[in-house]
Amino acid sequence: MDDALVIAGKRFHSRLLLGTGKYPDLPTMKRCHEASGTEMVTVAVRRLDLQARGEASLLHWIDQGRIALLPNTALCYTAEDAVRTCRLARELGMSNWVKLEVLGDERTLFPDVEQTVAAARTLVKEGFVVLPYTSDDLIVARKLEDAGCAAVMPLAAPIGSGLGIRNPHALQLLREAVEVPVIVDAGVGTASDVSVALELGCDGVLLNTAVAAAREPVRMARAMKLAAEAGREAFLAGRIPRRAHGSASSPLEGLLP
Amino acid sequence: MQVVVNGERREVPDGLTVLELLRALSVPGRVAVERNGVVLRQAEHAVVRLGDGDVLEVVTFVGGGA
Numbered sequence: 107m108d109d110a111l112v113i114a115g116k117r118f119h120s121r122l123l124l125g126t127g128k129y130p131d132l133p134t135m136k137r138c139h140e141a142s143g144t145e146m147v148t149v150a151v152r153r154l155d156l157q158a159r160g161e162a163s164l165l166h167w168i169d170q171g172r173i174a175l176l177p178n179t180a181l182c183y184t185a186e187d188a189v190r191t192c193r194l195a196r197e198l199g200m201s202n203w204v205k206l207e208v209l210g211d212e213r214t215l216f217p218d219v220e221q222t223v224a225a226a227r228t229l230v231k232e233g234f235v236v237l238p239y240t241s242d243d244l245i246v247a248r249k250l251e252d253a254g255c256a257a258v259m260p261l262a263a264p265i266g267s268g269l270g271i272r273n274p275h276a277l278q279l280l281r282e283a284v285e286v287p288v289i290v291d292a293g294v295g296t297a298s299d300v301s302v303a304l305e306l307g308c309d310g311v312l313l314n315t316a317v318a319a320a321r322e323p324v325r326m327a328r329a330m331k332l333a334a335e336a337g338r339e340a341f342l343a344g345r346i347p348r349r350a351h352g353s354a355s356s357p358l359e360g361l362l363p
Numbered sequence: 364m365q366v367v368v369n370g371e372r373r374e375v376p377d378g379l380t381v382l383e384l385l386r387a388l389s390v391p392g393r394v395a396v397e398r399n400g401v402v403l404r405q406a407e408h409a410v411v412r413l414g415d416g417d418v419l420e421v422v423t424f425v426g427g428g429a
Contacts, residue, residue, distance in 0.1 A: 150426065
């Protein structure tokens with residue numbers, strides 16, 4: 107059975123999106139990407155260091171035959187900055203896919219959803235495939251969907267916090283409120299967080315620090331892959347309803363007197 | 364004439380194209396260039412000539428996450 111994740115008509119067989127930051131080194135990053143099975147990774151856009159010579163290029167360590175690039179607008183604080191970054195990324199990346207991220211608070215790195223919606227409208231008009239980082243507010247998610255975003259990417263907890271799924275109920279309501287894929291972005295700490303997100307019916311998970319900063323990053327990448335498969339299978343299988351009391355699973359008939 | 368590249372002022376020959384500037388700076392690999400706030404298409408690098416006082420941003424992909 108083909109259970110692909112489809113975003114803007116593109117099919118992905120992995121439900122994990124990974125980052126390319128914070129790894130101990132680039133060879134480890136490449137091994138993590140392989141172990142996770144990811145087919146899309148985020149990259150950031152920054153000023154080229156004109157003094158640096160012969161530095162290993164990030165792109166050299168990404169198998170672009172198998173893994174799509176998703177440029178992000180990380181650390182942009184206004185719609186204008188984010189749109190500018192996306193225009194540069196399109197010229198760099200030979201692709202019109204972007205992860206839109208407009209932050210509103212330096213301590214929590216929570217998104218400025220007003221600026222995010224404004225930027226999304228502009229970018230969609232310019233032909234971008236927009237995947238926005240957002241809060242777990244379903245009203246905002248609907249606005250992003252109405253703006254033409256190809257997916258919505260609510261946070262589970264603050265970026266890099268590893269706090270896991272703080273509000274599963276909100277994510278579930280959000281999932282039910284929009285038609286586009288829902289990708290949980292930010293806050294994953296360990297494998298079970300990925301499983302929970304997918305068990306809730308979310309379509310994918312984007313994570314970086316949980317793998318890159320684990321004691322054994324490659325092993326954690328493999329754990330994330332298994333967790334994604336388990337979570338998705340459990341969602342498709344359909345969990346039993348929760349009950350307040352016990353319900354025996356062995357027959358009462360034939361009990362020894 | 365003078366241009367500003369990634370925040371640094373530089374003396375360059377008159378009439379230099381963007382592509383010629385990138386070569387003169389030994390820029391490795393693929394980059395994107397913004398000139399005076401306008402992002403240039405890759406195809407424009409070879410034809411757009413710099414003017415005195417132009418402000419350029421040359422960017423690339425770096426590691427980054429969620």
